[in-house]
Each structure stands twice: as C-alpha cells, then as structure tokens.
Ligand SMILES: [Zn+2]
C-alpha cells in the first residue's frame with residue numbers, strides 16, 4: 001500500500017455505513033452535503049461536508 005492519501009475524505013455516519021454491501025440505500029439518508037459552520041464564526045466548522053462520492057458532481061441519468 002502506498003499513496004492514495006487523497007481518498008481520506010470524511011464521510012457522514014450514513015455514508016460510512018452505506019459503504020457496506022446491502023446498505024447502499026443509506027446514501028439517500030445522508031444530508032451532510034455542505035459545511036456547517038459554528039454559529040458566529042466562519043472559520044470553525046461544526047461539521048464538514050460529507051466526502052462521499054455519491055454527492056459529488058453530476059449523477060449520470062439523474
Ligand atoms: Zn454523504
């Protein structure tokens with residue numbers, strides 16, 4: 001194993017589970033599709049955007 005450090009995106013709990021077979025449906029449950037900043041600041045994120053590929057860019061045939 002080497003490289004592939006760029007894949008280290010943080011996933012939401014839903015999409016983490018959805019990585020497993022038979023749980024793909026949980027991708028639809030994920031709502032962490034954008035950064036949530038702490039109230040009163042734009043520098044500290046309460047929760048960062050889900051890094052799951054299911055949210056990225058164009059879905060073919062959506
Ligand atoms: Zn997600």
Ligand SMILES: [Zn+2]
Nearest residue numbers: 015027052054
């Ligand atoms: Zn997902």
